[in-house]
Amino acid sequence: MLAPIDFIREKYIEPNNLTQDFLVKALKLGKKTISELYQHKRGFTIHTAKKFAKFFGLKAEFIMMKQVEYDLANDKNSYDDIIPFKELSKNQKQENIAKWILSTINNSISDPSQHYNSKDLQMILKEQDMSKKYHYAIVALFKEVDYHDLLEYCEVNDIDIKNLKRLYDFYKTEFNVKEIESYEWLFKEL
Numbered sequence: 001m002l003a004p005i006d007f008i009r010e011k012y013i014e015p016n017n018l019t020q021d022f023l024v025k026a027l028k029l030g031k032k033t034i035s036e037l038y039q040h041k042r043g044f045t046i047h048t049a050k051k052f053a054k055f056f057g058l059k060a061e062f063i064m065m066k067q068v069e070y071d072l073a074n075d076k077n078s079y080d081d082i083i084p085f086k087e088l089s090k091n092q093k094q095e096n097i098a099k100w101i102l103s104t105i106n107n108s109i110s111d112p113s114q115h116y117n118s119k120d121l122q123m124i125l126k127e128q129d130m131s132k133k134y135h136y137a138i139v140a141l142f143k144e145v146d147y148h149d150l151l152e153y154c155e156v157n158d159i160d161i162k163n164l165k166r167l168y169d170f171y172k173t174e175f176n177v178k179e180i181e182s183y184e185w186l187f188k189e190l
C-alpha cells in the first residue's frame with residue numbers, strides 16, 4: 001500500500017519540482033518532520049495533514065484517511081489477547097442467567113454452605129450428574145425455575161437439548177411427578 005506522503009509526492013510534489021526545503025518554509029514545518037515523513041518514520045498528524053491539505057488544495061480528512069488505511073495495512077499486531085465484545089457479552093449472559101437460576105434454586109435453602117453454585121449447574125446439565133447430592137437442585141430446576149430461563153441457560157452454555165430431555169425424564173421417573181406441558185411440547189420432536 002502506498003504511504004500518504006508517497007501519494008502526495010507522486011501527485012503534487014514531484015510534478016511541481018518541490019524540494020523538502022521548500023516544503024519546510026511553505027508549510028512552516030521542521031526539517032525533521034518533513035524528512036521523517038519522507039522516510040516513513042512518522043505518519044501524518046492532524047496538524048501536518050491540515051497544513052499539507054491547505055497548501056495542496058486537498059481535504060485534511062482525505063490525508064488522514066490515507067494515513068489510517070496505511071497504518072492499518074501495515075500493523076502486524078494480532079491483538080489475540082483481546083476478547084471480542086460478543087464473547088464478553090456471552091460470558092456476562094452466562095454468569096447472569098446462572099446467578100438467576102441459582103438464586104431460585106437456593107432461595108429455600110437456609111444454610112448458605114448447602115447452596116449450589118455454577119459448577120453444580122454444569123455438573124447437572126452438561127455432565128449429566130444425577131447423583132443424590134443434586135436431587136434437590138434437579139427438582140427445583142423443573143418445579144421452580146422458569147422454563148425460558150432454563151432454556152436460555154442451555155443455549156448460552158452450549159448444552160445439548162437432549163441433555164435437558166434426559167434430565168427431565170429422570171426428574172419425572174425418579175420423583176414420580178406429573179408431566180410439564182411446556183417441556184413435553186419441547187421434547188416432542190426428540
